[in-house]
Amino acid sequence: xxxxxxxxxxxxxxxxxxxxxxxxxxxxxxxxxxxxxxxxxxxxxxxxxxxxxxxxxxxxxxxxxxxxxxxxxxxxxxxxxxxxxxxxxxxxxxxxxxxxxxxxxxxxxxxxxxxxxxxxxxxxxxxxxxxxxxxxxxxxxxxxxxxxxxxxxxxxxxxxxxxxxxxxxxxxxxxxxxxxxxxxxxxxxxxxxxxxxxxxxxxxxxxxxxxxxxxxxxxxxxxxxxxxxxxxxxxxxxxxxxxxxxxxxxxxxxxxxxxxxxxxxxxxxxxxxxxxxxxxxxxxxxxxxxxxxxxxxxxxxxxxxxxxxxxxxxxxxxxxxxxxxxxxxxxxxxxxxxxxxxxxxxxxxxxxxxxxxxxxxxxxxxxxxxxxxxxxxxxxxxxxxxxxxxxxxxxxxxxxxxxxxxxxxxxxxxxxxxxxxxxxxxxxxxxxxxxxxxxxxxxxxxxxxxxxxxxxxxxxxxxxxxxxxxxxxxxxxxxxxxxxxxxxxxxxxxxxxxxxxxxxxxxxxxxxxxxxxxxxxxxxxxxxxxxxxxxxxxxxxxxxxxxxxxxxxxxxxxxxxxxxxxxxxxxxxxx
Amino acid sequence: xxxxxxxxxxxxxxxxxxxxxxxxxxxxxxxxxxxxxxxxxxxxxxxxxxxxxxxxxxxxxxxxxxxxxxxxxxxxxxxxxxxxxxxxxxxxxxxxxxxxxxxxxxxxxxxxxxxxxxxxxxxxxxxxxxxxxxxxxxxxxxxxxxxxxxxxxxxxxxxxxxxxxxxxx
Numbered sequence: 001x002x003x004x005x006x007x008x009x010x011x012x013x014x015x016x017x018x019x020x021x022x023x024x025x026x027x028x029x030x031x032x033x034x035x036x037x038x039x040x041x042x043x044x045x046x047x048x049x050x051x052x053x054x055x056x057x058x059x060x061x062x063x064x065x066x067x068x069x070x071x072x073x074x075x076x077x078x079x080x081x082x083x084x085x086x087x088x089x090x091x092x093x094x095x096x097x098x099x100x101x102x103x104x105x106x107x108x109x110x111x112x113x114x115x116x117x118x119x120x121x122x123x124x125x126x127x128x129x130x131x132x133x134x135x136x137x138x139x140x141x142x143x144x145x146x147x148x149x150x151x152x153x154x155x156x157x158x159x160x161x162x163x164x165x166x167x168x169x170x171x172x173x174x175x176x177x178x179x180x181x182x183x184x185x186x187x188x189x190x191x192x193x194x195x196x197x198x199x200x201x202x203x204x205x206x207x208x209x210x211x212x213x214x215x216x217x218x219x220x221x222x223x224x225x226x227x228x229x230x231x232x233x234x235x236x237x238x239x240x241x242x243x244x245x246x247x248x249x250x251x252x253x254x255x256x257x258x259x260x261x262x263x264x265x266x267x268x269x270x271x272x273x274x275x276x277x278x279x280x281x282x283x284x285x286x287x288x289x290x291x292x293x294x295x296x297x298x299x300x301x302x303x304x305x306x307x308x309x310x311x312x313x314x315x316x317x318x319x320x321x322x323x324x325x326x327x328x329x330x331x332x333x334x335x336x337x338x339x340x341x342x343x344x345x346x347x348x349x350x351x352x353x354x355x356x357x358x359x360x361x362x363x364x365x366x367x368x369x370x371x372x373x374x375x376x377x378x379x380x381x382x383x384x385x386x387x388x389x390x391x392x393x394x395x396x397x398x399x400x401x402x403x404x405x406x407x408x409x410x411x412x413x414x415x416x417x418x419x420x421x422x423x424x425x426x427x428x429x430x431x432x433x434x435x436x437x438x439x440x441x442x443x444x445x446x447x448x449x450x451x452x453x454x455x456x457x458x459x460x461x462x463x464x465x466x467x468x469x470x471x472x473x474x475x476x477x478x479x480x481x482x483x484x485x486x487x488x489x490x491x492x493x494x495x496x497x498x499x500x501x502x503x504x505x506x507x508x509x510x511x512x513x514x515x516x517x518x519x520x521x522x523x524x525x526x527x528x529x530x531x532x533x534x535x536x537x538x539x540x541x542x543x544x545x546x547x548x549x550x551x552x553x554x555x556x557x558x559x560x561x562x563x564x565x566x567x568x569x570x571x572x573x574x575x
Numbered sequence: 576x577x578x579x580x581x582x583x584x585x586x587x588x589x590x591x592x593x594x595x596x597x598x599x600x601x602x603x604x605x606x607x608x609x610x611x612x613x614x615x616x617x618x619x620x621x622x623x624x625x626x627x628x629x630x631x632x633x634x635x636x637x638x639x640x641x642x643x644x645x646x647x648x649x650x651x652x653x654x655x656x657x658x659x660x661x662x663x664x665x666x667x668x669x670x671x672x673x674x675x676x677x678x679x680x681x682x683x684x685x686x687x688x689x690x691x692x693x694x695x696x697x698x699x700x701x702x703x704x705x706x707x708x709x710x711x712x713x714x715x716x717x718x719x720x721x722x723x724x725x726x727x728x729x730x731x732x733x734x735x736x737x738x739x740x741x742x743x744x
Contacts, residue, residue: 135593136600140644145588160644196585196647320638323631 019147020049020178023111026154027055032082034058034073034441036066040086041126042113045178047084058441058470061462063090065434067097068460071106072398072435075421077442078233080107080162087113088126091172092133096428098168099137103425104254105231107166109157114143116176131172139167147180152192159192164199165318166231199317203334208342211313211330214287215343218311218350221247222285224270224299227254227424228292228316228336235259235417237340238291245349248359250278252293253409254424261393261413267359268368271299272560273406276366276573277359279558279566282307289313292336295325296425305565315339368410369573370554378527380404380479380550384411386530387449387477390538395419395447398436400456401427403485406556408451419446430459433476437463440472447475447538454480455504464517467543475537476545478510481552489555510547523547577606578625578633579659579729582640583648586612586619590645594621597643603627603636607661607704609726618647622729624704656732662699662725663707664689668718669696677717684710695720 017025023046027035035057039047050057060066063085070081081101085094091112101108115124131143140160142153150173157169215221229238235258242249242265249259250270259266268275270282282288288310293299295314300306303325313330314322322331332339370381384407387395397412398421399405405422414420421439423431436450457478467474487502514521520542524530530548537544557571584590591610598605606624613620627633633651640649665686669677674696681698684706690697700710704727711722 131589132592135589135596143589194644197644318642320635320642324635327631 017182018045018049018178019144019150019173019180019182020045021053022147022150022182023154023173023178024049024053024055026151027082028053030080030154030158032080035082035084036060036070036073036438037084038063038066038086038090039084040090040113042087042115042175043084043090043111043178045175046111046113046173049178058437058466060434061465062460063093064096064430065437065460065463067094067108067110068100068428068431068434069438069441069463070108071097071101071104071431072421072438073442074101074106074108074438075435076396076418076439078418079442080109080158081438083108083110085110085112086126087115087130087175088128090126091130092128095133095137096426098134098170100423100426100428100431101168102137102139104423105166105227106168107161108168109154109161110168110170112170112172113178114172114174117145117174118176120174130170134170137168138170139165141170141172143172144174144177147177147182150177150182155192156194160194160197164197165228165316200319200333201317201335201338203315203332203339203342205342207330207332208339211289211332211343212347214311214313214330215245215247215289216348216350218287219352220285220355221245221287221289221350221352222281222310223247223249224252224282224288224290224293225249225255225258226252226291226293227258229255229258230292230417232292232317232336232338234335234337234340237337237344239263240344241340244344246352246356247289247350248281248352248356250274250281252296252299252424253422254420255293256409257414257417257420260415262415265356267363269409270566271296272301272562273410273556273558274299274560274566275363275368275410276558276569277362279560279569280362281359282310283565283567285310287311287313289315291315291340292317294318294321297325300325300566301560301568302563302565305567366572374527376551377525378530378548378550379554380407380481381411381554382527383477383479383530383548383550384408384451386527386534387451388412390534391447391449395449396421396436396439396443398422398432398439398448398450400429400432400452401486402429402453402456403481403489403554403556404451404453404479406486407479410556412451429453429456431456433457433474434460434463436474436476437466437470437472440474441470448473449538450474450476452476452478453485454478454482454507454510455484458508461513464514464519464545468518472543473541474543476543477534478545478547479550480507480510480547481550481554482507483552486556492553492555493559493561510545514545520544521547523549525549576627576629576633578627578651578653579657579727580623580625580637580640581650581652581729582621582623582646583613584619584621584643585645585647586617587645590619591621593643593645594640597639598623598625598636601635601639603632607724607726609728611728622727624727650731652729652731656735657729658732659703659727659729660701661704661707661727662701663711664723665698665700665711665714665719666721667696667698667714668694668720670694673717677714680713686710
């Protein structure tokens with residue numbers, strides 16, 4: 001419907017509620033107090049409504065920065081991140097972040113502008129079929145076709161994004177809808193009614209009994225703890241379960257923080273770059289209880305060799321994950337918290353003494369290791385250990401993807417849940433720094449350290465503008481190895497050292513770059529310098545960027561080569 | 576293995592795209608798909624015939640379909656007592672010399688003539704997909720000029736044999 005406005009009607013029309021006002025009101029009703037976004041033609045009515053009825057808005061310098069910041073915010077706060085972008089390029093710039101949030105199950109509501117309904121499908125200026133584009137990478141998406149449906153759609157979107165297995169929901173709003181006058185008649189406080197979406201939270205009693213039976217007879221039980229535990233806020237329940245029954249735990253990459261890194265029953269991260277003890281435990285266990293992880297290929301390695309002796313119990317709120325990759329004896333569709341509470345009822349725990357002894361022998365014999373050498377300079381592992389020591393394991397750490405991410409996962413031992421913000425499933429370069437901005441906004445009083453690579457950082461460094469603008473004391477530590485580290489490592493290992501396009505010979509002066517954004521910049525090349533600079537920067541209330549030069553040719557170990565089983569690790573100490 | 580799957584979906588724009596997009600993304604091979612209104616306003620029923628490798632893949636397919644917000648219910652009805660129908664329109668070359676011969680083949684299939692020109696007859700044939708296939712095979716030697724079919728529609732019968740296993744989620 002086209003709105004034609006007579007001049008005499010202007011005053012009266014301004015009193016009326018428009019689609020955009022309804023949107024802002026509905027967002028407030030959902031408790032939204034922070035929006036990440038970028039304006040443009042198709043969202044002008046929305047930004048106008050936001051001007052009249054403000055919600056705190058963070059103006060990123062690129063839509064990708066906005067959505068990664070929203071992801072960081074969602075991961076740390078547990079709340080739904082909200083993003084606004086305009087039609088066409090604004091919306092397509094969000095695609096990477098949407099896919100990232102989908103694979104890592106982050107709750108986001110993304111509002112995109114769309115060209116006016118009357119010209120949709122005519123290849124109008126800044127038109128892109130964002131509903132079609134995002135359909136396979138969203139939990140659900142909508143295009144608003146009738147303004148009267150807008151309040152219901154927003155309610156549904158938040159409900160879908162934040163419940164069950166969380167995920168991103170896109171709402172595409174044509175410009176005429178956000179500008180159109182809203183008729184209040186006929187729209188009440190509609191309840192969310194989604195007959196096709198009813199996530200199961202409570203575990204099936206019989207399945208829990210079966211799991212208990214299997215567990216109590218187990219000799220070598222093992223827990224695989226994934227991000228589902230963090231989403232369900234079930235870390236206390238996990239700890240109780242682990243300690244009461246003395247069952248050792250391994251983590252997925254995204255599950256880090258679900259148990260303290262220093263816990264004596266924690267064996268480390270498992271998978272491609274997991275610890276020897278964690279991977280060996282998976283190979284040897286007789287019962288594997290997966291809580292809130294999806295048996296990703298980077299965790300399992302070759303499925304034919306994965307947990308060959310184990311009866312698999314899989315607890316997941318998403319039934320489609322159970323049995324997808326690994327045959328499961330006891331499927332339990334449930335929220336991790338509810339399931340763990342049910343499992344925590346007293347039963348005769350297994351006798352795991354011998355099993356634990358063997359595992360701690362492994363940890364002693366084959367720990368994570370690196371060969372420090374003063375002549376070569378800073379090893380990235382040392383840099384992470386230093387960050388850990390200075391922040392006492394209490395900081396929020398964000399990363400991109402690649403070598404620095406794996407080293408952070410291996411060497412930054414987390415004391416607390418919800419402090420680890422990384423791009424796991426999609427493996428997005430350029431994620432870490434904007435995510436740190438979102439994380440700092442979620443927890444203004446926490447220390448936020450963004451550990452990034454020199455290449456990934458350059459993909460989203462435009463967001464440096466936000467640090468001084470919003471007075472965010474984020475510390476950026478660039479582990480600068482002047483190459484695409486993980487690509488280079490694979491080329492070294494699998495392509496006979498043919499370093500095709502992975503070495504970076506020209507770089508900006510990161511210190512000057514920081515200064516251009518009015519941020520304190522540092523460059524460190526020795527451990528002594530690093531110790532002094534990290535200490536100074538971390539103790540300051542100002543943002544900082546540290547160009548930490550690290551050894552270029554260092555590799556991440558141990559490693560399970562692609563296509564191999566977890567029993568075939570290379571780069572284990574003592575070899 | 577070939578499976579017949581029905582899905583009750585909320586009838587709104589894009590739902591067909593959502594479902595076929597999902598099947599494509601997860602590398603499922605659709606043989607036929609049909610969709611139409613149901614007795615309930617706002618609901619549509621989809622019937623797919625899909626080829627899946629094994630039970631595991633089938634389970635994934637059912638679960639992934641069920642996960643869609645617009646999908647209300649998914650059933651694999653292959654192993655149940657069902658009524659299954661497909662409609663095909665077949666344009667066959669029918670010069671007068673062979674016309675009688677063709678008609679004698681057509682009759683047992685209870686196919687009907689829905690259009691006719693000097694040398695071409697269009698037949699409509701309705702039935703189990705296997706019957707349609709047999710009909711098409713028999714017409715092939717005479718020359719099929721054009722062919723279109725509706726895809727399979729299917730229902731579970733009211734009375735089930737007691738020992739048939741129900742496979743649904």
